[in-house]
Amino acid sequence: MGEICVKVSSGATPLAGRAEYYKEGTVPWLRTQEVVWRDIWETEVKITDRALKETAAKWIPENCVIVAISGATAARAAVNKIPLTTNQHCCNMEIDPERANYRYVFHWVSANYERLKSLGQGARSDLNAGLIKSFPIAIPPLAEQDRIVHVLDKFDALVNDLSIGLPAELAARRKQYEYYRDRLLTFEEASA
Structure with missing residues (x-):
């Protein structure tokens, strides 16, 4: 180094x-x-x-x-x-x-x-x-270092920054809830 x-x-x-x-x-x-x-x-x-x-x-x-x-x-x-x-x-x-x-x-x-x-x-x-x-x-080329940093910093922000990570996690859980709610509460009509 x-x-x-x-x-x-x-x-x-x-x-x-x-x-x-x-x-x-x-x-x-x-x-x-x-x-x-x-x-x-x-x-x-x-x-x-x-x-x-x-x-x-x-x-x-x-x-x-x-x-x-x-x-x-x-x-x-x-x-x-x-x-x-x-x-x-x-x-x-x-x-x-x-x-x-x-x-x-x-x-x-x-x-x-x-x-x-x-x-x-x-x-x-x-x-x-x-x-x-x-x-x-x-030490990869600087452009590759920059790409790696972009990905890792973005991930770090999602994990550690409550103002970014928590809302993203809440939105994902909300979509997951809606998906399962809709699946679990949708019934096929009974044939008579």
Whole structure:
């Protein structure tokens, strides 16, 4: 995967005991427990501009594929839909758009979760940037990646977006009900 990235980075955790790094913070800061196979539009925790200046925390642009590298969350993936910062347990991959569709990479990592997770090392089965960068990925032509992404994103929306999936499911069940209602309540006239 490293060959399709413009940049691979990790973040940092500003010292928790320093209120000036967190109090009234406005900089989105992502922790691995929020990396759960979805798009990230906001973070639970914010850090301050001072934390950015005084620690190794740094901005990553939107649409990076983020892979958790630590413990129970290792190998889970997400895509940040806003610029944000992350802790050091996130491997942030900025995908080269000339080589790969970032959504395709996200779906690939998600589909290969068990395989990637099995590469974990140590007592906590941690991953690292080197393991992730060397993880193989099939790279079809961009047009095919786009087609795959279209199908998978549409399916994901049907399954996970209540405003799309639930109405579609209700409509399907309504048609099914009407079909069986009509079949069960339609009787042939008895011949006399």
